[in-house]
Amino acid sequence: MVYEQAPLPYKSLEPHYDDRTLDVHYNKHHKAYIDKVNAALKEVGMEDKALEYVLGHLDEVPEAKRQFIANNGGGAWNHSFFWKCMAPESERGEMSPELRAAIERDFGDFKTFMTGFADAAATQFGSGWAWLVIDPATKKLSIMKTLNQATPINEGKFKPLLTIDVWEHAYYLLHMSNRPGWIKTFGHNLVNWNFVNAEFAKFQ
Amino acid sequence: MVYEQAPLPYKSLEPHYDDRTLDVHYNKHHKAYIDKVNAALKEVGMEDKDLEYVLGHLDEVPEAKRQFIANNGGGAWNHSFFWKCMAPEGERGEMSPELRAAIERDFGDFKTFMTGFADAAATQFGSGWAWLVIDPATKKLLIMKTLNQATPINEGKFKPLLTIDVWEHAYYLLHMSNRPGWIKTFGHNLVNWNFVNAEFAKNQ
Numbered sequence: 001m002v003y004e005q006a007p008l009p010y011k012s013l014e015p016h017y018d019d020r021t022l023d024v025h026y027n028k029h030h031k032a033y034i035d036k037v038n039a040a041l042k043e044v045g046m047e048d049k050a051l052e053y054v055l056g057h058l059d060e061v062p063e064a065k066r067q068f069i070a071n072n073g074g075g076a077w078n079h080s081f082f083w084k085c086m087a088p089e090s091e092r093g094e095m096s097p098e099l100r101a102a103i104e105r106d107f108g109d110f111k112t113f114m115t116g117f118a119d120a121a122a123t124q125f126g127s128g129w130a131w132l133v134i135d136p137a138t139k140k141l142s143i144m145k146t147l148n149q150a151t152p153i154n155e156g157k158f159k160p161l162l163t164i165d166v167w168e169h170a171y172y173l174l175h176m177s178n179r180p181g182w183i184k185t186f187g188h189n190l191v192n193w194n195f196v197n198a199e200f201a202k203f204q
Numbered sequence: 205m206v207y208e209q210a211p212l213p214y215k216s217l218e219p220h221y222d223d224r225t226l227d228v229h230y231n232k233h234h235k236a237y238i239d240k241v242n243a244a245l246k247e248v249g250m251e252d253k254d255l256e257y258v259l260g261h262l263d264e265v266p267e268a269k270r271q272f273i274a275n276n277g278g279g280a281w282n283h284s285f286f287w288k289c290m291a292p293e294g295e296r297g298e299m300s301p302e303l304r305a306a307i308e309r310d311f312g313d314f315k316t317f318m319t320g321f322a323d324a325a326a327t328q329f330g331s332g333w334a335w336l337v338i339d340p341a342t343k344k345l346l347i348m349k350t351l352n353q354a355t356p357i358n359e360g361k362f363k364p365l366l367t368i369d370v371w372e373h374a375y376y377l378l379h380m381s382n383r384p385g386w387i388k389t390f391g392h393n394l395v396n397w398n399f400v401n402a403e404f405a406k407n408q
Contacts, residue, residue: 028380
C-alpha cells in the first residue's frame with residue numbers, strides 16, 4: 001500500500017508556527033520523505049507492508065536499502081505524527097485527568113515532565129526529535145530523543161504520544177538559532193492535548 | 205589556551221551568502237560552540253591543549269565529557285575552517301595548477317570531483333559537513349562526509365582542504381529545503397580557491 005501524505009489537519013498555526021515554514025515543511029520536506037520511501041519500498045518489493053510494520057522490522061529490509069528506508073520511512077512517519085501533535089489556539093484542549101495522573105505517577109509532576117521533555121529536545125545534538133512515549137506492556141511513560149529520522153517505533157515496543165521536531169528546518173525561519181524558544185512555543189502554544197489524550201487512552 | 209573565535213575574514217558574502225545568516229551563524233552558532241568547548245576543556249583540566257590536538261585524541265578526554273567536547277570542539281573548529289573556505293567575489297582566486305593536477309590524478313577530472321563533493325554534501329543525512337581532505341602520508345586526495353560536528357581531524361591523519369556546512373542553519377534562510385541549491389552556490393560562487401590552494405601546498 002502506498003503510504004499517503006494525509007492533508008494537514010489545519011490551514012494555519014499562526015502566530016505560533018509561521019505559514020511559510022508550515023508550507024515548506026509539509027510540501028517539501030515531508031512530501032520528499034513520503035515519495036522516497038514509497039519508491040524504495042516498491043523497489044524492494046515491500047510496498048504491501050504497512051510503514052509502521054517496516055519501521056519496526058527494519059531487519060527485514062534488504063541491507064542495501066535499509067538505511068535509506070529507515071531514513072525516509074522515519075521521516076514520512078515522524079512528520080505525519082508531528083502534524084497531529086499540534087493544533088490552532090482554540091482547538092488544543094487540555095491534558096486529560098487520566099494522562100495527568102500518569103504523568104504525575106511517572107515524572108513526579110507536570111512541570112518535571114515538561115522540563116524533561118524540553119531538555120531532551122534541546123540536547124538532541126544535530127537533527128532529531130524528542131518524544132513522550134508509552135510502553136503498552138507496563139503502561140509506563142518515558143521521554144526519549146532520537147537522532148535524524150530514527151523513531152521510537154524502530155524498537156518495536158514503544159508507542160509515541162507526543163513529539164517535537166528539532167531539525168533546524170522545523171523552526172529556523174522564525175526562531176533561527178533559538179531552539180529553546182521553539183521548544184517553549186511548542187509546549188505552551190501548540191501542543192494538541194486532545195490528540196495526546198486520545199493516543200494515551202488507546203493504551204489504557 | 206583559550207580557543208579564540210577569529211574575526212570573519214570579510215564583512216559580507218552577499219549576494220551568494222546572506223548577511224542575516226552570516227551574522228547568526230558566526231555570532232550565535234559558532235560562538236556558542238567556542239564558549240562551550242572552552243568551558244568544558246577548563247572543566248576537565250585540558251585547557252592547555254591545542255583544540256586540534258584534543259579533536260585528534262578524544263580518547264584522552266574523560267568519558268563523561270568526551271561527547272560534549274567532541275560536539276562543541278568539532279563545532280568550534282569546523283566553523284573556523286569553513287569561514288576561510290569562502291570569500292567575496294573578486295577575492296576567490298582559482299584552483300592552482302598543482303591542485304588541479306592532483307584533482308585530476310585522484311578523481312579523473314575537476315567535474316567528477318565537484319560532482320562527488322556535491323553528492324557527499326547532498327547525502328549527508330541530517331546535519332553535517334562534506335570535505336575535500338588530503339592524507340599527508342600518501343598525498344592522496346579524498347572526499348569525506350561527517351555527521352553533526354564530527355570532523356576529519358578526529359581520525360588523526362587527514363588534513364582538510366575544503367569544507368561545506370550542510371547543517372540546515374547554514375543555508376535555510378536563503379535556500380530553505382533546497383540543499384542542492386546551496387551546494388551549487390557554494391561551489392560556483394563562494395569557494396575561496398586561494399585558501400584551498402594554500403592548504404594543499406602546505407601538505408606537498
